[in-house]
Amino acid sequence: MIVSSHPLFGKGIKRLLESRFGEGVNVVGMVASVEEAIAALMTLHPDLVVVDYDDGAVNREEFLARFVESEHRLRVVLLSLKEGGSNAIVYDRRTMAASQVEDWLKEWADQGSALSSIISMGKPIVQRSKFLQMKNNLIHGFGALVFVFIMTAIGLLVLRTDILLPEQASLQAVPIDNLFGLHFRLIAFLFALIVGTILYSVIFFRRKKGDITDAVHITGNTNLEIAWTVVPLITVLAFSFIGSDALAKTLKPDPKPLEVKVTGQQWAWRFEYPDQGIISNELVLPVNKQVVLRLQAVDVIHSFWVPEFRVKQDLVPGQVKILRITPSKVGSYQLMCAEICGQQHAYMVAPVKVETQDEFDNWINVQLNTIPTDPVARGQFWLDRYGCKACHSLDGTKLVGPSFLGLYGRQETFEDGSTAIADEAYIYESIREPGKKIVLGYPNAMPANVAQEMTDEQIQDIIEFIKTLK
Ligand code: CUA
Numbered sequence: 001m002i003v004s005s006h007p008l009f010g011k012g013i014k015r016l017l018e019s020r021f022g023e024g025v026n027v028v029g030m031v032a033s034v035e036e037a038i039a040a041l042m043t044l045h046p047d048l049v050v051v052d053y054d055d056g057a058v059n060r061e062e063f064l065a066r067f068v069e070s071e072h073r074l075r076v077v078l079l080s081l082k083e084g085g086s087n088a089i090v091y092d093r094r095t096m097a098a099s100q101v102e103d104w105l106k107e108w109a110d111q112g113s114a115l116s117s118i119i120s121m122g123k124p125i126v127q128r129s130k131f132l133q134m135k136n137n138l139i140h141g142f143g144a145l146v147f148v149f150i151m152t153a154i155g156l157l158v159l160r161t162d163i164l165l166p167e168q169a170s171l172q173a174v175p176i177d178n179l180f181g182l183h184f185r186l187i188a189f190l191f192a193l194i195v196g197t198i199l200y201s202v203i204f205f206r207r208k209k210g211d212i213t214d215a216v217h218i219t220g221n222t223n224l225e226i227a228w229t230v231v232p233l234i235t236v237l238a239f240s241f242i243g244s245d246a247l248a249k250t251l252k253p254d255p256k257p258l259e260v261k262v263t264g265q266q267w268a269w270r271f272e273y274p275d276q277g278i279i280s281n282e283l284v285l286p287v288n289k290q291v292v293l294r295l296q297a298v299d300v301i302h303s304f305w306v307p308e309f310r311v312k313q314d315l316v317p318g319q320v321k322i323l324r325i326t327p328s329k330v331g332s333y334q335l336m337c338a339e340i341c342g343q344q345h346a347y348m349v350a351p352v353k354v355e356t357q358d359e360f361d362n363w364i365n366v367q368l369n370t371i372p373t374d375p376v377a378r379g380q381f382w383l384d385r386y387g388c389k390a391c392h393s394l395d396g397t398k399l400v401g402p403s404f405l406g407l408y409g410r411q412e413t414f415e416d417g418s419t420a421i422a423d424e425a426y427i428y429e430s431i432r433e434p435g436k437k438i439v440l441g442y443p444n445a446m447p448a449n450v451a452q453e454m455t456d457e458q459i460q461d462i463i464e465f466i467k468t469l470k
Contacts, residue, residue, distance in 0.1 A: 001041070003050070004032065151196040156184075175249040259273070264297045266300065266390070267390045268390045281385060286327075288326065289326065297317045298447045303337055308331075336348070342445075401446060405470075406469065408423075408467045434450065
């Protein structure tokens with residue numbers, strides 16, 4: 001059946017078919033619109049419908065939607081004769097020379113009335129030979145696979161946890177690194193799958209010189225869509241399982257851990273060992289023994305992070321956060337604050353040392369005997385321990401807060417224009433209530449409760465030390 005509102009089109013096609021195939025072809029109807037075609041189809045049952053591609057009166061989209069993609073599947077050819085000269089264009093807009101069109105028509109005839117190899121939506125019109133096509137697909141499929149394989153191998157060489165991650169120095173780092181490694185491998189494969197396929201297509205399916213035709217129109221592939229839904233779903237579920245397992249392993253408590261209280265403040269770290277009775281500015285840990293860190297922030301959010309231990313925990317004001325680490329390698333590391341916390345955030349670091357149990361016990365003993373007996377020396381000791389020197393220099397250098405050099409007895413001018421002599425009462429008040437008097441030219445930056453753990457005796461020691469800085 002032929003669908004076109006132009007009588008010449010119908011006549012031409014009819015003549016062409018008859019001249020080629022003679023008795024073998026029977027044009028059962030020539031109709032001018034979709035509606036007529038629908039009515040005719042019910043009675044005529046044609047094997048093949050030829051639709052005039054260039055005919056504006058024939059709504060070919062509607063036609064195709066109704067008969068190619070619906071349950072009334074029909075063999076439909078959209079044919080355009082507009083190119084003029086020797087070319088005819090069939091519905092997927094593949095250009096063929098007139099001689100090819102004849103071959104193509106002949107191919108149908110050869111296959112008898114079943115016309116089995118003819119067009120359904122989405123498949124190329126010219127099915128030169130199914131075998132050749134399959135062979136071609138296999139070759140390209142294999143080629144793309146080789147590309148993806150090579151790129152995955154390169155990715156795996158580059159994405160290695162032992163190269164990209166810092167030294168592994170805690171038991172908790174092991175499950176984390178394993179998870180990282182799995183991700184890296186998956187990423188290498190996915191990257192290769194996408195970029196490798198693109199590269200392969202760019203090389204082997206690029207437009208040939210002089211080719212001005214459009215590509216084949218592809219509408220969908222149910223199997224492929226099911227595959228790319230189900231496979232990622234299973235992968236993500238598997239990773240969520242591995243991820244929770246890794247998390248559980250990093251949180252697992254030991255029955256008798258070492259307790260350390262960690263205090264973060266702008267911009268210093270302080271470590272207290274309650275069972276041993278010492279306060280330190282460096283975190284010293286015995287190897288192969290779990291430490292439970294009780295993390296507290298004085299002012300704003302900070303974050304405890306030693307890259308070699310992998311685990312990380314925010315310090316939130318008003319809460320005590322727990323972090324468990326089992327150092328597995330003797331060595332020196334660095335704790336850094338991993339949460340933007342103000343001006344000196346980048347310098348909020350502290351040394352971390354992992355020692356043997358003997359070295360650790362020795363360190364504890366030394367610490368116990370280092371609290372000086374002289375009040376002045378003790379004052380300096382507390383300044384160190386409480387992190388005061390992050391903001392107050394001892395040599396006159398202007399940091400975030402006023403220098404302690406020459407402070408005692410100095411006349412200070414405040415933001416409101418008032419003045420005061422820096423005596424013992426003033427220094428005491430400035431430590432206990434730092435926001436009360438703000439020295440002109442300095443921000444109100446000192447944490448309000450920075451001295452919550454200081455005793456009055458310790459503050460007195462600090463004042464004694466400041467007195468000596470002239
Ligand atoms: Cu503390 Cu950043």
